[in-house]
Amino acid sequence: MTPSLIRGRPRRAKGQISVRLLIAVAGVLVATVWLLLPGPSSAPEPGVAAGAAAQEEPAETSTGDLVLPLVAAVAAVAVAGYAYVRRTRRTRTRTTPGGAPAPDASPGPADLDERSQALLVEADNWVRVSREELTFVPSPDESAERALREAERELASAFRMRQRYDDGVPEDDAGRRQVLAGIIGRCEEAGRRLDTEAAGFDQLRGLEADLAGALGAAEARFRELTSRTGAAGTTLTELTKRYGTAATAPVAGYVEQAKDRLVFATSRLNEAHQSADRDETDPAIGQLRAAETAVAQAETLVDAVERLAEELPAAAALVPPALTGAETELAGARERATGTPGGPTDVRLAHADGVLSDVREELLAGPYDPIEALRRIVRGVVPVADGRAGVLRTAAWLVARASTAAAESHIATHRGTVGSAARTRLAESRRLLATGPGLTDLLTADALSRRARDLAEQDIRLGGTAPEPSVPLSFGGPRTCGRRG
Known part of the structure; x- marks a missing residue:
């Protein structure tokens, strides 16, 4: 037709x-x-004058x-x-059928790529802010939680698509354009789900009806966190003495950053009280949200120090059995390699022997990073292991979980300057940890999370200290997250 x-x-x-x-x-x-x-003729009038007139009329x-x-x-x-x-x-x-084809007005691959990366950052921030504010609600209802979970699923799918895209899958141009469009659609859907629930969430929080209660709850959390921050400083000093600066490098400066955010929160809480005393409800709510955001980020930083204080002793306790398990794996590999001297297996065995020897020397030399020691043991032995030593998987799990949590804390507290690449690697690491991974997946998750941390550091160096947002963000997507401004 x-x-x-x-x-x-x-x-x-x-x-x-x-x-x-x-x-x-x-x-x-x-x-x-x-x-x-x-031409039409006229009857001549009698007389000479009439005849003359009759002669001139045909010409006119x-x-x-x-x-x-x-x-x-x-x-x-x-x-x-x-x-x-x-x-x-x-x-x-014309651009209708039958004429010349209309010029292609659709965005090009570069525009789609830029748009997809920007939306990944924005959607990740919507989800993070929404999750943070939800922690300030005494008893969140199921609808808000459900909307947030759905948004998180959409965002996780978008990050997964982006990771595959960065890995070169698919290879054809049409397929890659389709992937970028899919990423954009997933991020937009995540924002839509949060926007849809924003009004109901505001009713749940009831800030307009009970601003004094919300201020009191934020101040109570602030006071508790202030005490924990002081204790975290003492803990970090002790960890550094016991395990060395390399072991505590992932949280270096976190206590000072937490204190800075608490100072900012103090200022905003005071301003919120002053606005509330003048019956300026909307400005007071905006200042409260800014204070809550600062408190949540300070808490993330303190949590990271406290978590490391648990991870380092656990890793140190696991190093000796990990060394024993590694020896068991190497013995089995040597048995399997009998009859093929000088082959690839022998090269890997020699490398693994060298790694285990270096780790033993570090243990005897003094303070060392037990998480890094476990990482080296696992990476050195896995190429020749057959899984007979279950302790190696336990060690790999601890290492991958620690590096992923460290990257998560760093990106969460510097989200104003961290781009999509770091967030994508972190999301892929989280995905692998959630799938019941084997040794290879655990090693991959660890490598991805460390790469995410490195990329985040690069973004921070290029972007500097992230300025405080002019409008405090709230639970919601693109249409509603800035409504408290």
Whole structure:
């Protein structure tokens, strides 16, 4: 049906042009006939004067008869010519079927790529802020939790698609454009789900009805966190003495950053009280949200220090059995390699022996990083292991979980400057940890999370210290997250 429509249009266009040409020709013919017809005669009046007048009248009449037909003919030709030119231009430039194809107005691959990366960052921030504010609600209802879970699923799918895209899958241009469009759609859907629930969440929080209660709850959390921050500083000093600066490097500076955020929260809480005393509810709520955001980020930093204080002793306790398990794996590998001296297995065995020897020396030398020691043991032995020593998987799990949590804390507290690449690697690491991974997946998750941390550090160095947002963000997506401003 479409081909017939396309084929029919040019014939109709030619038909319309022909009609106009016929009209023009007809006009010329009419004018010619008009010129050839004899002019009207008038009866001569008696007398000489009347005869003279009769002789002059035909000349005047013939001149008038000549001008009018010529004007009509020229007008007809002009109209036909104008219609022809206009129709020709329209046929050449139209975008409907039958004319030349319309220029492609869809965004190019570079524009789609840039848009997808920007939306990944925005959607990740929507989800993070929504999750943070939800922690300030004493008893969140199921609808808000469900909306947030759905948004998190959409975002996780978008990050997974982006990771595959960065890995070169798919390879064809059309497929890659489709992936980018899918990422954009997933992020937009995540924002839509949060936007849909924002009004209900505001009713749940009831800030307008009980602003004093919300301020009191935020101040109580602030005071508790202030005490924990001081203790975290002492803990970090002790960890550094016991395990060395390399072991505590992932949380270096976190206590000071937490204190800075608490100072900011103090200022915003004071301003919120002042606005509330003047019955300026909306400004007071905005200042409260800014204080809550600072408190939540300070808590993330303190949590990271406290978590490391648990991970380092656990890793140190696991190093000796991990060494024993590694020896068991190497013994089995040597048995399997009997009869093929000098092969690839022997090379890997020699490398693993060297790694285990270095780790033992570090244990005897003094303070060392037990998480890094476990990482080296696992990476050195896995190429020749057959899984007979379950302790190696336990060690790999602790290492991957620690590095992923460290990257998570760093990105969460510096989200104003961290781009999509770091967030994508972190999301892939989280996905692998959630799938019941084997040794290889655990090693991959560890490598991805460490890469995420490195990329985040690069973004922070390039972007500097993230400025405080002019509008405090709240639970919601693109249309509602800035409503407290």
